[in-house]
Amino acid sequence: MTLSAAGLGSTTQPLSTVYDLAMLDLDGVVYVGRDAVPGAVKALTEARTNGMRLSYVTNNAARTPHEVAEHLRELAMPEVDDGDVVTSAQAVAHLVADAVPTGSPVLLVGGDGLRGPLEERGLRCVTSLADEPVAVVQGFHPDVGWRQLSEASFAIQAGLPWFASNTDLTIPTARGIAPGNGSLVQTIRNATGASPVVAGKPQKALFDETMERVGGRHPLVVGDRLDTDIDGAINAGTDSLAVLTGVSTLQEIIERAPGQRPTFVSADLAGLNESHLEVELDGDRARCGAATAVVRETVVSLETGEPAGTEALRAVVGLAWSVRDRSDASLTVDGTLGA
Template sequence: MSDDLLSRFDVLLVDLDGTLYAGPSAVPGAVEAIATAQDRGVRTSYVTNNASRRPSDVAAHLAELGFPATTEDVRTSSQAGAAMLAAQLPEGARVLVVGTSALAEEVTRRGLRVVDSADGADAVVQGHSPDTGWRNLAEATLAIRQGALWVATNVDPTLPTDRGPMPGNGSMVGVVRIASGAEPQVAGKPAPTLIQEALRASGRERGLVVGDRLDTDIEGGNAAGLPTLVVLTGVSTPREVLEAPGSQRPTYLGANLGALFQPAEDLAPGSRDGWAVGDDLALSGEGDDLDALRALCAVHWAAGGGAARVRAEGDAARAAVDRLGLA
């Protein structure tokens, strides 16, 4: 087997939007990367914070794009949220569902009873639905104020759409948080539950978390105690990687899923041939842009991190800094 990053793992725990596809199209090279991983015996678990769609619908969408995906390969935050409820409630407990029918089905599948009123509700589970309105949030607030257990499938403040970011489940959770004065338990990334559930369901042990967002995918993988790979095909930028707090720093940094087939040591932040980085983040030399970023991360993170001001010395360094958006 090739001595590359993929050879270290037996399952990939991969984010969807921004990592595998962007809008209606697959990210270039993503289908081929996942197919190659499958051919080499490495399973892919598709892990999404989106609680509005059934796992079967997610799998069908992935298959349409060309990914080798079945319903059993998909883990959603609705499944993780329902599992959290079932672990804390007796069978038949009443759960007020704020979300789609897909979330309600997961709750029912766990032996719990779905209700639509705060009266007598033992718990509230809240997931994204474009149809959530004031009355839904009001019932959730009443139930929580009366002592109901509260689980949020995720707290993403925005939801990516082809028209730009829209209010996500976290924005709606924020309304209930303010109105109730309570804090929910969180099932989805960056909490570790969803990723841990996906690893357990995969039947594998050596998992790599792959995603494009530091504040969900990478922080969630770190919280679950797993190695992480950030790819720069979606939300997070090179500057955000460089300035990431400790909880959001990736183990590996790649341009895209092609990084799976590069040597692991080439992807980890650290010194790189061709580039020199001073303690004041003065970058000099020439070479691959991402190698420059990996070298900058190693120095900056060792110094404590935070806001970064990169100073380029020489034409090649200035060009790399400009392309990385670090000027």
């Protein structure tokens, strides 16, 4: 892999043959709600055939790794073992276990997806400050409500350390975008003025947990969110692939500053099995393979190529980053791109 076009990575080989492990986000990348993202099964099956190991890395702490793995198996994802799933609940449980004595009571704000990893680390989950917990541990669950949030606030105000699985403000669902764990964390912040120790993306603890559990020497982070997946990859010193099947948009990608950009971009997981050719730049024009992009006034548009194709997206992104870096121009992408 080489870097070109203002930091965009390039390779003449499919990513699934260049990297030995894909650390895949789930919501908005592999599935949305109960349904697989279109094309995900085919793309991941091909990547696995190419020798790439697949790990499923999620900030969502609502379900246990077994429950997530069962869901993936129901969707016919290739060769899924329970150990291939790593959650932010496992990462935060590791952080807590390193910070408090074995067997300590901890105040649980969440569900079984968080309880299981805490108990696996030898910690005892309690639900009241009266049970004398030594820490507060918070993770997403749809049944978390005022009483749990209030009890956590009282414990934090009493001086207990606070750990959170993740701080995603939103979560994609089949019905649309819903509040995530970060929104619930913010509720406690509002009440206490405190901030938690965070394990999930964009912090590197979740990626460290994945490498410890799954292995891999040359991993690639794959995600749909710039603020968690891609920033997390950067914090972990790992290359990344941004896909457009979830939260972040192509417009948001071209607005990213140097040092905050994904290594690769594709419409969906099919990008794992494609080469990512070098972007050739010539002023306000760029070419990648058969695709050509151009900037007219402040709009980046496509002259040739398939709008949702990887070559087209690379030409657009590489050109936009190049123009922005040399002129600090504010650009927009043609609305048909990445669709």
